[in-house]
Amino acid sequence: MRRTVSLLLIAALTLGAGTAVPTSIGHAASSSARTPTLTVVDFVDAQHGWVGGNGIYATTDGGSHWKRQYAGSTAIAGIAFGDRTHGWAWSDTYAKPPLLLHTTDGGAHWAPQRSTQPVSSLQAVGAQGGYAVLGMGPGGALVRTTDGGAHWHAMGTPKPVTSACFINAANGWAIELQGDTVIRTTNGGRTWTQRLNAGSNFQYGGQIACIGTLNAWALLYGGVGMNQRSYALFHTTDAGAHWRAVVALSSAGGGPAPIATTGVPQGADGEGIQLDAVSADTAFLV
Numbered sequence: 001m002r003r004t005v006s007l008l009l010i011a012a013l014t015l016g017a018g019t020a021v022p023t024s025i026g027h028a029a030s031s032s033a034r035t036p037t038l039t040v041v042d043f044v045d046a047q048h049g050w051v052g053g054n055g056i057y058a059t060t061d062g063g064s065h066w067k068r069q070y071a072g073s074t075a076i077a078g079i080a081f082g083d084r085t086h087g088w089a090w091s092d093t094y095a096k097p098p099l100l101l102h103t104t105d106g107g108a109h110w111a112p113q114r115s116t117q118p119v120s121s122l123q124a125v126g127a128q129g130g131y132a133v134l135g136m137g138p139g140g141a142l143v144r145t146t147d148g149g150a151h152w153h154a155m156g157t158p159k160p161v162t163s164a165c166f167i168n169a170a171n172g173w174a175i176e177l178q179g180d181t182v183i184r185t186t187n188g189g190r191t192w193t194q195r196l197n198a199g200s201n202f203q204y205g206g207q208i209a210c211i212g213t214l215n216a217w218a219l220l221y222g223g224v225g226m227n228q229r230s231y232a233l234f235h236t237t238d239a240g241a242h243w244r245a246v247v248a249l250s251s252a253g254g255g256p257a258p259i260a261t262t263g264v265p266q267g268a269d270g271e272g273i274q275l276d277a278v279s280a281d282t283a284f285l286v
Helices: none
Strands: 004-007 038-043 049-053 055-059 067-070 078-081 087-090 100-103 119-125 129-134 141-145 153-155 161-166 172-176 181-185 193-196 206-210 216-225 228-236 244-249 275-277 282-285
Touching (some): 038 275, 119 161, 129 161, 172 206, 172 216, 193 228
Parallel strands (some): 004 282
Antiparallel strands (some): 038 049, 055 067, 087 100, 172 181, 181 193
């Protein structure tokens, strides 16, 4: 079975001829048709997706056309949709005050939600569910909502995490900051087991994307420097019993990639590498 990893250079996206940039869509939309600076992407299917950076842009035709939905003064660092209409967008952890936006109409309107701590990662689940990592540093606390973000409830993890995803209320994954460690739960977070570890020299965490109870993608971070980040992407089809290195990058600024990755295809340079897995066979690095 063929597995695909694509490297998307969305920072170079240009809203060119034939692309509609409306003068008033949603909250604080701008009439300026300019080339956006983009850092994050989220698609719920082949046609419906969003990109964010200095604004939020949406497509309903697979990227042929984009419409600006939000153009606030705070840069967007993350976007997560549970379906075509319900989703969140948020600022990076250094924004003051932190920004968390929620939509129930596909992004036509975005409403701010109260967040006592900045969001470092968030997974939307359907219309009302979500899992988020909150905290100022690279590692934070895992929380859960079942009412569209009106209330968030703490979930325990052995150590601070940088990313989490759940298939259902029982089965989930997370990545701990310490050791770039991938952990897994089958009982809703009451207990966790270690499934992959990069070693004590790595304290950077990463991102996790789960497709099913057995299938997951783990992007582990190395160091960062000179606008370069080292990283390695791993894939499992047996609940973490075995992992395959898919792509990796060691860099002069970031040092070695996590775990031995000799012979693995080299990834693209960049500091803000993001993971978006769309199926058991296809993932995107942005």
